[in-house]
Amino acid sequence: MNTNAKQALPVAVLGAGPVGLAAAAHLIERGLTPLLLEAGASVGANLSTYRHVRLFSPWQYNVDKAARRLLQGQGWKAPAADVLPTAGELLDDYLLPLAGAPGIAAGLRLGHRVTAITRVGFDKVKTRGRDGAPFLIRTETADGPRQFLASRVIDATGTWSHPNPLGADGIPALGEAELAARIDYGMPDVLGAARARFAGRRTMVVGAGHSAAGTLLALAQLAQEHPGTGIVWVTRGSQLARVFGGGEADGLQARGQLGMRLKALRDAGGLALHQNFRIEALREVDGRVRVIGAQVDGAAPVIDGIDRIVCAAGARPDLALTRELRLRHDPWLESTDALAPLIDPNEHSCGTVRPHGHRELAHPEPGYYAVGAKSYGRAPNFLLATGYEQVRSVVAALVGDMAAADDVQLDLPETGVCNTRLAYEDAAAGQAGACCGAPAASAASCCEPAPSLSGACGCGRPVEVSCCA
Structure with a gap:
């Protein structure tokens, strides 16, 4: 296929959640044709599984700018x-109207689960002529497999459909x-549709993130x-x-309040807390679940009498889709190495990130970008506004507007907590913004201390926050 024919093909957007639909809006604004492939029966299918959950971020952070312009052209308020x-x-109130906009609706294919992405006529090994070949995307539908050609691919398939398991070893x-019928992954509607599963029963929640806190x-x-409803937190x-978060110092008030409420519940003895408990096995004993942990000092800890388990241990990207593409992932996070x-949660726990765009998201396979939660791999601190800026930068790069693509700006609320400091407990948190003991010029310039031969404070690899200790 010649270059002109390839460029005439649509840009495939995989996943019609908030970030995928934002990508489509940016493509339309730039004069490109989006082809949206969504596994669910509706856009935002993953959101629909936890529609009862109130988000931390207000509307100002949840609406993409290009999507807003497109919707307002349709009379949206x-x-x-x-x-x-x-x-x-x-x-x-946002995604369904956006999906109905003419430029998006025409290219939307619901019930199309992507199973593989490759290049026409090329497996991963073959090089000569590769970059000129269009992408081939295979999907599963109710009518059987279908294939689509695309000039470029924006992968916004997320991670929610691939939750991490209970096992502490990653498997x-x-x-x-065998006990899958007793386990919910993610955020079940405890007070609504799922109430009967939990009322009067003893439930164990596994995880230390905001999904666990909400549950x-x-x-x-x-x-x-x-009465009789029991809570165990592992x-x-x-x-x-x-x-527990940053309390009143959190730029997202609801997120800060969530942590404070959870801390108060823990302090009041409203739940049984088991820390440093690494789950190895589950067994059914007398009609209930026994949870067995990894050995500590020669003995395996046990939690008995569990009726249900909620696994809120995060999620991971599905990398099998792109096995025939030439991608480079960080060895442990499964994001791009750049x-x-x-975003490494081993180093950082703040919710704001350094601005990043097409350059940090690029892979060795030209024309393929993973965006949104999938771009973060296994890191848990993704926010919608980050994904919106990612797709703005990526789409600008696709049309060759490198000035706009490189002008990446991100204005996100602080969490009020960095590493292990709680801003509402630590008076010294007023010094947030320090960089190696001195005021940081900006969020982007803040860096973590690193050892030097002289013993002086040096700067290690850059971090994404302005509240570093």
């Missing part, structure tokens, strides 16, 4: 900027598959309404600063 929507409201715990607080409310580590130092 934006919600109040400072209101916190639920996931369901984000879907109903399912022994017995996890624990919902269970606490359920316990007030249904974390693999001992540091709870990230989930993005990994900015």
